[in-house]
Amino acid sequence: MKTKYTILIFIILLLQSAGFAQSITEMIKPDSINNFLRELSGDKTFTLDGNIHTISTRFALSNASIIGLPEEYIKFKFRTFGLTPVEQPFTITISSMTYDAKNIYAVQRGSLYPDKAYIICAHYDDEPPLSPSPGADDNGSGCVSVLEAARVISKLNPEYTIIYALWSGEEQGLNGSAYFAQNAYNNGQQILGVFNLDMVGYDGLSPNEVYIITPSTGSNMLLVNSLTAVNKNYNIGLTIYYNDETSTRSDQYSFLWYGYPSLLMIEQDYNFNPYYHSSFDNYANVDKPFLDKCAKAAIISLAELSLAITPVPVTDIKPVPYKFDLYQNYPNPFNPSTVISYEIQSESFVTLKVYDTIGREIAALVNEHKAAGKYQVKFSPAALGNLSSGMYLYKLQANNLVITKKMIYLK
Numbered sequence: 001m002k003t004k005y006t007i008l009i010f011i012i013l014l015l016q017s018a019g020f021a022q023s024i025t026e027m028i029k030p031d032s033i034n035n036f037l038r039e040l041s042g043d044k045t046f047t048l049d050g051n052i053h054t055i056s057t058r059f060a061l062s063n064a065s066i067i068g069l070p071e072e073y074i075k076f077k078f079r080t081f082g083l084t085p086v087e088q089p090f091t092i093t094i095s096s097m098t099y100d101a102k103n104i105y106a107v108q109r110g111s112l113y114p115d116k117a118y119i120i121c122a123h124y125d126d127e128p129p130l131s132p133s134p135g136a137d138d139n140g141s142g143c144v145s146v147l148e149a150a151r152v153i154s155k156l157n158p159e160y161t162i163i164y165a166l167w168s169g170e171e172q173g174l175n176g177s178a179y180f181a182q183n184a185y186n187n188g189q190q191i192l193g194v195f196n197l198d199m200v201g202y203d204g205l206s207p208n209e210v211y212i213i214t215p216s217t218g219s220n221m222l223l224v225n226s227l228t229a230v231n232k233n234y235n236i237g238l239t240i241y242y243n244d245e246t247s248t249r250s251d252q253y254s255f256l257w258y259g260y261p262s263l264l265m266i267e268q269d270y271n272f273n274p275y276y277h278s279s280f281d282n283y284a285n286v287d288k289p290f291l292d293k294c295a296k297a298a299i300i301s302l303a304e305l306s307l308a309i310t311p312v313p314v315t316d317i318k319p320v321p322y323k324f325d326l327y328q329n330y331p332n333p334f335n336p337s338t339v340i341s342y343e344i345q346s347e348s349f350v351t352l353k354v355y356d357t358i359g360r361e362i363a364a365l366v367n368e369h370k371a372a373g374k375y376q377v378k379f380s381p382a383a384l385g386n387l388s389s390g391m392y393l394y395k396l397q398a399n400n401l402v403i404t405k406k407m408i409y410l411k
Contacts, residue, residue, distance in 0.1 A: 122165075
């Protein structure tokens, strides 16, 4: 009888888990993410305090009347979710000039462990300095993922506290997140994990591939394993590549510096957005299905870890390992330069060389030991002198493995 009762309880728990899984996947709305992105990147007007507005830039060093609009938009959205927005002012110093800036975040207190928090975050500032500066991928994509997380999980009852945070001053050197992390550390705040999303809206040449970047120390791998398991258990459809790296490229570094578990979720280097830091980083150039998948993986991972939903049992799931591959250069044909991306599956001595069509070596772009991972290198023929237009070959070699591809240079 006891055995039957135990089996019955187990079945009930599984059904509850499946029910929650179905519930949260239905709660996360692509239309909601899409609407946030259109408004935040200036593709669509919105009404605030009875007036119609359009965001033209989120450049952190803009004057208060300009940068104040996206700040008010973020606070307004938090309020609509039933959350109280918090402004955290700080200063950015550049060449002896000081600029005022603000982090904006909202806190959802945990029902059982209010003093222990998870953070989902992104930077809301963007580039270039001049309008229009839509910043749809960098980093509107991360911002709307945070907003959707707040919209969805605010309706639930997490046992751990969740902080929905949007930083400013990232483009000038991780200023906002560094200020928050330092204050959290000085105040003894317990942060169990940080999901930092930065550029998750451009899919490039290899669909649905995303980097998860964090060193394989401490509790960082708990976050990685959660994302990877959620991606599989909920059939999200991402291909996740794990990079064992203490990267300084985005705001997760601010938290790693103080010993807090933190990871960066970002699109692949070799799929890097060609509209980066330009007025063309707009809504039209965002890959919406890819953004939806990245947002969904992060939101459900956060919901599971904070116990806002019943976690699906985690099996022994590993991120996809690296492989040996050489990717088509981009752009191609090209002028004045192009980017060549490659991948190696294990530590090895790597060469990447450019040849003309009769086999003469033109340039050695890589000639050193490399750890397993994905890399990219820029090839600029102008630096080599008077190189003529035409077809060239580029060859990757590592551990007796060789791949050669063609590219076209047009002067």
